[in-house]
Amino acid sequence: MSETPDRTPLPRAFFDRPVLEVAPDLLGRTLVRRSPEGLMELRLTEVEAYAGAIDPGSHAFRGRTARNAVMFGPPGHAYVYFTYGMWHCLNLVCGPEGEASGVLLRAGEFLRGADHARPRRRSAHSDHELAKGPARLATALDIARSLNGTDACAGPEAPLAVLTGTPPTPEEIRSGPRTGVGGEGAPHPWRFWITDDQTVSPYRPHTPRKRRLDSGRPTA
């Protein structure tokens, strides 16, 4: 019954595959975050695939920009973006260089270093909520834009790395529509999670931004 996680780092070749293959294969892997304050390790429980230029839900859909440039680079690197004026989200670039695919890391279970995360996640009601959601995950692991472009295949001592861990059986993997993704990209069941895991975030459909109230015409 001993479940010793495999601490072998995933090689770049792991990420140099079709994103729909890589995404579910990341479940159960160990994300290592080495920050100045210490070491944190997370068992990945929920991810989403973004399929580059062919995917209307992807930041790369309309081509390369300053923000998404890392996605067009080699696999195995971190794509960190800033959103809603407050949050960061972490992706790992997949597929061959130039394809601009990536996997959004949406949730995980702390295996180590939760003490470092709790002060940054004061609103969490329990440790299961420390990294329950992509922006929460990034906040908990102290991940910001300074890590954009970081090579996650540079070795287990690097700021970011992914270890082999203990993947779930295929029967334990579920898939469904991506959270918060609307338009043409909405129907794709490209969100993957480990069934019955307490750290998986709730599904939420895309919510179009509420327009600021403006009658458009002053009363005559």
Place this chain on the structure above:
DNA sequence: CAGTCGATTCACT
């Protein structure tokens, strides 16, 4: 160059 809104989260009713 101004308008729009986002791969979200939190507090509050």
Place this chain on the structure above:
DNA sequence: GTGAATCGACTGA
């Protein structure tokens, strides 16, 4: 369940 927070990338003129 609803709405606010908050800023910068992207869009279209």
